[in-house]
Amino acid sequence: MIYTEFAKFYDDLFDATLYDRWADYVVESAQQMNQAPSDLKILDLACGTGRLAVKLAKLGFQVTGADLSEDMLTIAEQRTREANVDVPFIQTDMRTLDGLDQYDLITCFDDSLNYLIDENDLSAAFTVVNDHLNPEGLFLFDMITPYQVMEVYPGYMYNYRSEDAAFMWTSYEGDFAPMAIEHELNFFQYNADKDAYDAYNEIHQERAYDWQDIHDRLIDAKFSLVIPRTDFGHGKFETHTKRWFFKASK
Numbered sequence: 001m002i003y004t005e006f007a008k009f010y011d012d013l014f015d016a017t018l019y020d021r022w023a024d025y026v027v028e029s030a031q032q033m034n035q036a037p038s039d040l041k042i043l044d045l046a047c048g049t050g051r052l053a054v055k056l057a058k059l060g061f062q063v064t065g066a067d068l069s070e071d072m073l074t075i076a077e078q079r080t081r082e083a084n085v086d087v088p089f090i091q092t093d094m095r096t097l098d099g100l101d102q103y104d105l106i107t108c109f110d111d112s113l114n115y116l117i118d119e120n121d122l123s124a125a126f127t128v129v130n131d132h133l134n135p136e137g138l139f140l141f142d143m144i145t146p147y148q149v150m151e152v153y154p155g156y157m158y159n160y161r162s163e164d165a166a167f168m169w170t171s172y173e174g175d176f177a178p179m180a181i182e183h184e185l186n187f188f189q190y191n192a193d194k195d196a197y198d199a200y201n202e203i204h205q206e207r208a209y210d211w212q213d214i215h216d217r218l219i220d221a222k223f224s225l226v227i228p229r230t231d232f233g234h235g236k237f238e239t240h241t242k243r244w245f246f247k248a249s250k
Contacts, residue, residue: 050076
C-alpha cells in the first residue's frame with residue numbers, strides 16, 4: 001500500500017463541504033454542554049488530513065487529532081500550519097488510544113468505525129473512547145448502514161479525471177465478514193519526468209452493523225444514553241438510509 005499517495009488523493013478528491021456539516025453537528029452538540037468552546041477539549045478520532053480538526057480549532061475549541069496513518073497526519077500538520085491554529089496530532093490506534101488524554105467530547109466521522117471488521121474491535125473502540133471521556137462527556141460518530149452496504153454499494157462505480165490525474169473506484173460485496181463491502185481504488189498520477197502515469201492501487205474493506213448491535217455495544221461500554229439520528233443529527237432515525245449519526249453520553 002502506497003498510503004502517502006492515497007492520502008494526497010483523498011485530500012484532493014473528498015467533498016470538503018461535508019466537513020462543514022460535521023462541524024455544525026459538533027457545535028450543536030457541544031452547546032448542550034453549557035461551556036464556552038475554549039473550555040471544551042475535543043478529540044477528533046480518525047482525523048485523516050485534519051480538515052474537521054482545523055475547522056473546530058478555528059471556532060475556538062481545544063482540539064487534538066488522532067489517526068493511525070502517519071501520512072494522513074503529515075498532511076494534517078501542514079494544514080494546521082497554513083491555517084495558523086494549534087492542533088496537536090497523535091498517531092494511535094482507535095482500539096487502544098495509547099498516549100491520549102481525557103476529553104469532553106470525542107468525534108469519529110466518515111464511517112471510520114466501519115473499518116473495524118471484527119466486532120470485538122468495535123467493542124474495544126467504544127470502551128476506550130468511554131475511558132477517555134470526562135464525566136458527562138459526549139461521543140459523536142457516524143457509521144454507514146446495512147442498507148448502504150448491502151443495497152447501494154455493490155456494483156457502485158465512480159470515475160474522476162483531471163489534467164494530470166485519474167481515479168477509479170469500484171465496490172464489491174465482501175465475503176470476509178457479515179454485511180461487508182470491498183472498495184477497489186485505482187489512482188493514476190502523471191509523472192512529467194517519465195511522460196507517463198504512475199499507477200497506485202488500494203483495497204479498502206468495511207462492514208456494517210445493525211443499529212441495535214451498535215446500541216448494545218455502547219451500553220456494554222458503559223455509555224448511559226445513546227441517541228441515533230440521520231442527516232447529520234437533524235433527521236429522525238430510520239433504517240432505510242445510508243448513514244447513521246450517534247450521540248452517546250458517558
